[in-house]
Amino acid sequence: MTTIDLKSANDTRSLGRQFGQQLPAGTVLLLYGDLGSGKTSFVQALGEGLGIKDSIESPTFTLINEYLTGRVPLYHFDLYRLEPQQTATLYPEIYWEGIEVEPGICAIEWAERLAYKPDSYLEISLSYQDTGRKAEIRSIGSARIPNLEIHT
Template sequence: MRIFLADTTATRKLGITLGQSLNAGNVILLEGDLGAGKTTLVQGMAEGLGITDPIVSPTFTLINEYTQGRLPLYHLDLYRLESNEVAALNLETYWEGVEVTLGIVAIEWAERLPYKPDSYLSVRLTYGDENTRQVEITSHNCAISEEITTMRI
């Protein structure tokens, strides 16, 4: 499914809709160039989950945990890591809820994951013409809510 996003407000609005419709255990794998809107989308997801803390890219911290919303949000950024370094993090503990409360896992630069969960949404953000963006959402063994499939921004 492809959605054209006119600006950052539209990107955030898509994130809000995602955040309102996601369930515990959902994993969002985000890909796209620098500045394509990955963090903006996660900021919207947090808003949709009822999280009021400021959402910043965890480029240097790797993982930010937000637990005060409808569901916890685990925001990961793999930009500075190589695949072998990512493997050592045991990220599956987040989407399996082994050592943390099961919530939403949003992973920026997901192409650096050497392994993927059994079910996830793949979200690829790309630049379009004149500062517009396009997002392609692909479901891998998980349902996309009707709100998202019928969304027009």
């Protein structure tokens, strides 16, 4: 596990941009954290790192937003309003396995609500601490954490 202290919102954005610049298509990011912990800010910066020019908004009501104009596609899920049994009806494996869609990066907010997980993913837990936020990143299966450098 990699732990990174994020002393500012800029640090969270820097982390997301670095992921976007380095991650290959087929990567799944499962994002955990309380409301306001920086999940959406991270995904917005991820999109910047991918070269996506569109405004990235949390798909709280649409559930999945697709951004196809970057280095690789970004599929952004927000499961906040769903129960685990409801998430299965989204067929998230279509996105993380590249079935019927171009392989890209899946970023899934509120991942604890997934009914099932892929075999390989990066788990990113964002939390508050006295000096800002903290990111804990864990690699599951063949997913690899990119080389990270945070300047504060």
